[in-house]
Amino acid sequence: MLLTDFGKFCRKLRIENNELLKDMALKLEVTPSYLSAVERGKRNLPKEWKDKLLSLYKLSPNQLKEFSSITILTELTEKEKNALREALHVLWIADNSDYRSGLWAVIAAILGEPVAYHDGFNLRDWLDLIRLE
Numbered sequence: 001m002l003l004t005d006f007g008k009f010c011r012k013l014r015i016e017n018n019e020l021l022k023d024m025a026l027k028l029e030v031t032p033s034y035l036s037a038v039e040r041g042k043r044n045l046p047k048e049w050k051d052k053l054l055s056l057y058k059l060s061p062n063q064l065k066e067f068s069s070i071t072i073l074t075e076l077t078e079k080e081k082n083a084l085r086e087a088l089h090v091l092w093i094a095d096n097s098d099y100r101s102g103l104w105a106v107i108a109a110i111l112g113e114p115v116a117y118h119d120g121f122n123l124r125d126w127l128d129l130i131r132l133e
Contacts, residue, residue, distance in 0.1 A: 005070045007039025013057060027056050045074045 003011065014024050025035040028049060037043040050071045059067060076084065 002041075003039055004041040006045055006074075007041070009063075009066060009070055010035075010039055013053075013063070017057065028052055045071065047075070 010024060013019075014021065021035060022032045025032040028035060034043065038045055038049075050067075053067070073081070
């Protein structure tokens with residue numbers, strides 16, 4: 001069973017809150033099998049779950065950063081995802097400061113400035129999230 005980044009996040013959240021899959025599913029008002037399918041990427045992450053999870057669980061600043069980074073990618077269009085992949089790929093291979101500043105501006109425009117420039121969340125993290133390599 002391969003979990004998505006969202007699935008891994010949910011599993012950690014359940015463990016930290018001493019919950020089972022069925023407990024979180026009950027809170028989200030879905031069946032455990034539906035939650036499991038979302039966690040494994042077999043079903044799309046419902047948009048309303050973002051707000052629901054934020055209201056149901058008190059997330060630490062680090063958890064909130066991780067959650068925002070994971071869920072923002074699910075909200076992007078394919079065109080935005082492709083632009084992001086392209087920008088990140090160039091950033092990864094090019095160490096030219098002109099490229100870097102311009103491409104970070106593209107990323108900020110796609111994701112929103114607070115997300116793109118969030119302290120502690122770097123290029124390697126974005127590459128891992130979109131599985132560029």
